[in-house]
Amino acid sequence: MSEPRPQRPSPERPPERPAGGSALSGRRFVRSAGYAWAGVRHAYRHQANFRIECWAAVLALGLGLALRVPLAPVALACGLVLGLELLNTALEALVDLASPEVHPLARIAKDTAAAAVLLASLSALVVGAVTFGPPLLRLLP
Numbered sequence: 001m002s003e004p005r006p007q008r009p010s011p012e013r014p015p016e017r018p019a020g021g022s023a024l025s026g027r028r029f030v031r032s033a034g035y036a037w038a039g040v041r042h043a044y045r046h047q048a049n050f051r052i053e054c055w056a057a058v059l060a061l062g063l064g065l066a067l068r069v070p071l072a073p074v075a076l077a078c079g080l081v082l083g084l085e086l087l088n089t090a091l092e093a094l095v096d097l098a099s100p101e102v103h104p105l106a107r108i109a110k111d112t113a114a115a116a117v118l119l120a121s122l123s124a125l126v127v128g129a130v131t132f133g134p135p136l137l138r139l140l141p
């Protein structure tokens with residue numbers, strides 16, 4: 001006899017809460033943050049682009065502080081690029097797992113994810129030019 005299938009959550013039947021405290025439990029949050037930090041460390045170790053983007057973000061935020069420009073758009077642009085680079089890394093790993101051999105769909109997945117990072121990086125350059133351009137020009141003699 002086959003095992004009973006686990007029932008999908010629905011609006012009438014919310015998902016069962018896993019054992020180990022409420023969704024807002026501090027220990028749970030710390031554990032999740034630990035997994036996320038492991039992901040960041042992995043990307044930093046293995047992805048040269050992520051390392052460059054991390055240091056570019058540090059530089060941009062430092063320059064923003066020094067020039068006293070609004071930091072919110074700079075931080076948002078940096079977060080977008082870094083977040084999409086992490087998603088790109090995750091997707092590359094998934095594609096390599098699902099399709100180690102060359103496949104047109106694998107190429108589309110990887111190329112499209114890379115395009116998302118490129119688009120965000122170009123937007124970040126525009127944000128940087130608009131934010132840092134005027135104060136830097138004022139510094140010129």
Ligand SMILES: Nc1ncnc2c1ncn2[C@@H]1O[C@H](COP(=O)(O)OP(=O)(O)OP(=O)(O)O)[C@@H](O)[C@H]1O
Pocket residue numbers: 047049092095099100101102103104106107110111114
């Ligand atoms: N399994 C595959 N099938 C088809 N094309 C692939 C496959 N794997 C990679 N490619 C092609 O090669 C390109 C580079 O893939 P790769 O996995 O080396 O990514 P990358 O951008 O070089 O990653 P990294 O950031 O690790 O350097 C992809 O964008 C895609 O066009």
